[in-house]
Amino acid sequence: MPLIDPSVVDLSRLQFALTALYHFLFVPLTLGMTFLLAAMETVYVITGKQIYKDMTQFWGKLFAINFAIGVATGLTMEFEFGTNWSMYSHFVGDVFGTPLAIEGLMAFFMESTFIGLMFFGWDRLSRPGHLAVTYLTALGSNLSALWILVANGFMQNPQGASFNPDTMRMEFNSFLKLVFSEDAQAKFVHTSIAGFVTGALFVMGISAFYILRKQHRELAARSFRMAALFGIISSLAVVTLGDALGRLDYLVQPTKIAAIEGLWQDSAANGSAASAPWLLFALPDQAKQTNYAEIGVPYVLDPLIAHSFNTNIPGLISLEQQAGPRIAKGIVALNALQAYGKDHDAAALATFKANESDMGYGFLAQRYAPNQDLNLITPANQGAIIAQAEKDTIPNVPVTFWSFRIMMALGFFFVGLFAFAAFYSLKNQLERHPLLLKLCVWSIPLPILACEFGWITAEAGRQPWSVYGYLPTFQAASSHGLGYMVFSLIGFALLYSAFIAAELYLMFKFARLGPQPHHAAAPEATPAPMFATPAE
């Protein structure tokens, strides 16, 4: 099979990265805001105080703007798998399609239905009924994320499927393994809670803006308090869960964790794994396989990554060398597979089975084989081909290293910000700290930035694979013409930029406008509290 034009592959990657990153500008706010709305409405239902209903409705309006535009940006991505990644869809469609279909048919419909009830059901549903709807909306939006992350977890650490040499694709064999894969689980909690952080900072930041301007004080102070508490626990959780994700990467994606940490040499290269430094700063040089200007904290790397003091964490240079024998076995596997495809020869099948676990590595050699034909690899040229292919087994280190560090630094910044915010809110001293309030306003976009860098860490760090260890990215694309790719890329960029402009315009407009007085003409009678006597 001839290889796809590398420029088309690069453009397909760029297009997917662009649409995914655009889409993810909207997703985290939805994930977090829904549960924050549920918390506000819970207080309304329990205490019966109108202010909490006003809060739920006001923040709900901002949430709705984000949701509507976010959905529009997400729809295209599911189609992109078919249009731009047809080889990928053929190879893993049997497995990958399942969580995507569940997302579309179950979670998304659940979310959309309940969102409708949430916005239009205030006067039609009982208070507990409406509260249940709000919780179901929150659950639905997070379940949507769950299925996408199950699919992505499969790309990071393929579980629940095996390769079928007769159909030449991976086939599903265990739904439970797919859904309960550690990668899917850890990714879901980290991403969902990252959304909680985003939602909390959004509400806290806009509330801080009102407090600074002495507008809507009742609503702003309560919203600030709730968001600060919501945010402090969420930000602590996102850091802890991030550590767990890192450890999982160490267990299943050694090249990714080594790139994240800029680890070229083994951690025990200087005699003791325990003393290996964790790098705060470095300028990784991919070509020379070294770092410049390293600033590190010794004795931290090993316990941080391996949760031990004497485990050697393999560096990128030895991981590259370890890939050599796997590439050699992969070549054998693919040649045997081709032979089996021709005449169903049992011996060829046996050879393939013996080398199957390294099949993906064989694909990496195809790029460098004469005429891109693995059959033309001979003992004479094999060494040079493998040496070239080895270099492709590690991801882009500077990108992975720095995107991880930005995400992580922001994570610790959020813990500090929410801690101060919660502290002064609990002491009712927020107005004495205008600088803190201003910082909250300016920090509103930062969690979204952290999420974007999180995705760059996860996906750039997974390269060269689209499915780790099985299918290289350059084999996964569709064979489009260059013109088509450039045209569609520009189209997407323009369309999505328009969506963002619309979102920003509407958000600024409605946030500046603030909560509108409800039922000004006929004030609603204060409803009876469910469990307590209102003190108003």
Add this chain to the structure above:
Amino acid sequence: MGKLFTFVGLGVVLALALLLAVVAGDYGPWYFAWIVGTVMIVLIAGCGAVMYDAQHENGTGEI
């Protein structure tokens, strides 16, 4: 009668929660942690609001 229904209803929720804890705790510890953690985060945020109201019943009005 209403109280009995509430009691039975909450009993069912408790039984389901225990079942979920046993099953999810074994197969999906992270999912389980997410459920427990999310409920906790929502409740603590809610408690913060109730506390705000209590503080401001006789407070100075400072926020």
